[in-house]
Amino acid sequence: MKTDLECFPCFLKQTLSAAAVAKMNRNQTQKAVKEVLNILKDINMELPPPLMGRDIHNIIKKISENPDPYKELKNFQNNTALKLLDELKNEIAYAEDSFETAVKFSIAGNAIDLGTSTTVSADVKDSFKNALAKQIDKAEVSKLKKEIENSKKILFLADNSGEIIFDIPLMEYIGKEKLTVAVRSNPIINDVTLKEAEQCKISSMFKVIENGSDLPGTWLDECRENFKNEFESSDLIISKGQGNFETLSSLNRSIFYLFLVKCKVIAKITGQKPDTFIIQKI
Amino acid sequence: MKTDLECFPCFLKQTLSAAAVAKMNRNQTQKAVKEVLNILKDINMELPPPLMGRDIHNIIKKISENPDPYKELKNFQNNTALKLLDELKNEIAYAEDSFETAVKFSIAGNAIDLGTSTTVSADVKDSFKNALAKQIDKAEVSKLKKEIENSKKILFLADNSGEIIFDIPLMEYIGKEKLTVAVRSNPIINDVTLKEAEQCKISSMFKVIENGSDLPGTWLDECRENFKNEFESSDLIISKGQGNFETLSSLNRSIFYLFLVKCKVIAKITGQKPDTFIIQKI
Numbered sequence: 001m002k003t004d005l006e007c008f009p010c011f012l013k014q015t016l017s018a019a020a021v022a023k024m025n026r027n028q029t030q031k032a033v034k035e036v037l038n039i040l041k042d043i044n045m046e047l048p049p050p051l052m053g054r055d056i057h058n059i060i061k062k063i064s065e066n067p068d069p070y071k072e073l074k075n076f077q078n079n080t081a082l083k084l085l086d087e088l089k090n091e092i093a094y095a096e097d098s099f100e101t102a103v104k105f106s107i108a109g110n111a112i113d114l115g116t117s118t119t120v121s122a123d124v125k126d127s128f129k130n131a132l133a134k135q136i137d138k139a140e141v142s143k144l145k146k147e148i149e150n151s152k153k154i155l156f157l158a159d160n161s162g163e164i165i166f167d168i169p170l171m172e173y174i175g176k177e178k179l180t181v182a183v184r185s186n187p188i189i190n191d192v193t194l195k196e197a198e199q200c201k202i203s204s205m206f207k208v209i210e211n212g213s214d215l216p217g218t219w220l221d222e223c224r225e226n227f228k229n230e231f232e233s234s235d236l237i238i239s240k241g242q243g244n245f246e247t248l249s250s251l252n253r254s255i256f257y258l259f260l261v262k263c264k265v266i267a268k269i270t271g272q273k274p275d276t277f278i279i280q281k282i
Numbered sequence: 283m284k285t286d287l288e289c290f291p292c293f294l295k296q297t298l299s300a301a302a303v304a305k306m307n308r309n310q311t312q313k314a315v316k317e318v319l320n321i322l323k324d325i326n327m328e329l330p331p332p333l334m335g336r337d338i339h340n341i342i343k344k345i346s347e348n349p350d351p352y353k354e355l356k357n358f359q360n361n362t363a364l365k366l367l368d369e370l371k372n373e374i375a376y377a378e379d380s381f382e383t384a385v386k387f388s389i390a391g392n393a394i395d396l397g398t399s400t401t402v403s404a405d406v407k408d409s410f411k412n413a414l415a416k417q418i419d420k421a422e423v424s425k426l427k428k429e430i431e432n433s434k435k436i437l438f439l440a441d442n443s444g445e446i447i448f449d450i451p452l453m454e455y456i457g458k459e460k461l462t463v464a465v466r467s468n469p470i471i472n473d474v475t476l477k478e479a480e481q482c483k484i485s486s487m488f489k490v491i492e493n494g495s496d497l498p499g500t501w502l503d504e505c506r507e508n509f510k511n512e513f514e515s516s517d518l519i520i521s522k523g524q525g526n527f528e529t530l531s532s533l534n535r536s537i538f539y540l541f542l543v544k545c546k547v548i549a550k551i552t553g554q555k556p557d558t559f560i561i562q563k564i
Contacts, residue, residue: 005308005315009294016287026287030327033287037323041316 001249003045003052004265011040011052018060018189022069035059048246049265050217057188057216068187070161077162077190078200080114084128085165091132092169100141102169103258104131107277109166110159110241111260131277140279144238144256147281148174151235156181157211157218157248159241159259161190164202167240171206180207180230186214191243217247242266249282256281283531285327285334286547293322293334300342300471304351317341330528331547332499339470339498350469352443359444359472360482363391365402366410367447373414374451382423384451385540386413389559391448392441392523393542413559422561426520426538429563430456433517438463439493439500439530441523441541443472446484449522453488462489462512468496473525499529524548531564538563 015036019029039055061067088105095101108131114124154174158164158181171179183192194210197203212224237255245257261267261276297318301311321337343349370387377383390413436456440446440463453461465474476492479485494506519537527539543549543558552560
């Protein structure tokens with residue numbers, strides 16, 4: 001997708017929130033905002049928003065002199081999510097439709113703010129209850145199930161820390177023989193890199209590859225050869241999160257997208273309301 | 283108050299929403315956004331946000347070649363509010379504390395989106411019911427009542443169209459002998475100017491003066507002499523809306539502010555949560 005003018009306020013919000021995560025002081029934050037404004041005024045709007053997202057986070061990394069400002073947050077999110085995993089698996093085991101529930105948890109992982117408390121708060125548990133009560137397109141769920149069964153080689157494009165733990169039941173359903181999980185090559189926001197995939201043991205459960213990029217999305221122009229080969233040769237691609245959707249949606253390649261609609265721009269493109277759980281092959 | 287970095291995303295949102303009201307096309311909107319970005323990168327953050335607000339709306343007026351893009355909306359808001367006035371006055375007449383209810387309606391006027399339907403929708407009526415259920419600081423309400431009774435000359439700084447209709451019960455409580463209502467001199471957003479005050483008959487009910495400015499606030503440096511004299515010589519000043527608060531709060535003059543906390547920046551300054559009804563002498 002192209003960048004929309006409606007993305008502009010959001011770029012500045014991202015700058016401020018990333019500056020806060022990087023514990024930047026007021027002067028550093030102001031410097032970052034000015035640099036972002038300078039880039040924004042000459043932005044190429046034909047390119048998808050995650051390219052500007054990368055510029056923003058590069059500015060934050062440079063000014064804070066921290067190559068991975070979200071490091072602690074990523075650990076926290078994975079650890080918190082791991083504490084919930086047994087409970088989720090239990091819910092799935094006893095669900096009327098285990099596959100649909102696994103899919104819902106995977107999309108919910110894209111939606112839920114895991115908070116900042118070291119114990120799993122009642123709010124987080126409530127968020128999961130709400131996620132289970134959400135409607136998703138049952139026809140698309142059946143289609144995904146069928147495609148998983150009929151595919152020999154499935155590529156799963158992972159998204160954030162924390163979220164990836166909630167993808168485990170779906171990944172286990174697919175099975176490690178068929179599955180390759182792709183992660184970013186360099187730290188960007190709270191996206192999973194190989195380091196987090198190792199820390200939370202995903203890499204010992206499934207085959208994990210790096211995509212070669214530091215974008216909060218999957219922009220093939222910048223991805224490494226072995227990732228592109230995997231992308232081309234897979235029978236089915238499952239893509240998690242808005243960033244992957246934003247960077248892939250204009251490709252001439254059919255992909256199963258799983259994400260929460262987080263903004264008005266994506267709502268307009270998908271024809272769904274914000275906060276909708278999207279499962280759609282496009 | 284000074285401008286906060288948190289205001290920056292909001293400036294861009296304002297630009298986009300004003301461009302939509304002015305029915306600007308994509309190219310015009312993009313041009314407006316670029317001009318706003320150019321001003322933003324050199325903004326003087328020592329000044330309050332409504333000064334940047336004026337710059338934004340001047341850009342919109344220039345590009346849309348429309349000196350008053352909110353004209354229709356202002357008429358609509360006043361007409362819709364007028365349809366509700368008798369009902370509100372009835373509520374006030376039968377309320378346990380009529381003065382407190384009049385104050386609540388005045389602040390609610392700052393909060394309620396009157397929608398776009400030509401009939402008064404159930405949503406708008408629900409908003410008013412919610413407003414009546416809101417808590418406000420009863421000690422400050424009593425203080426305002428006492429000060430109104432003890433003052434001989436009261437200046438009321440009006441804010442938006444629509445909202446001003448909901449101020450009428452409070453203005454009537456004050457009484458036309460004591461009261462002067464101040465409005466902006468030139469169109470800015472949906473703020474009331476003399477034209478709207480005349481259209482909705484406020485100017486035939488009360489003494490109305492212009493403040494000499496086209497800012498969405500009250501910035502004394504730019505106000506005309508007769509307004510400044512009124513400001514200095516009044517025993518009590520009642521200020522409606524965030525814009526007036528933002529431009530007046532650093533003055534060395536005690537003012538009674540009535541508004542809804544609409545953003546995180548004002549929440550931080552007032553120590554209140556967003557969506558709180560503020561009645562406070564500062």
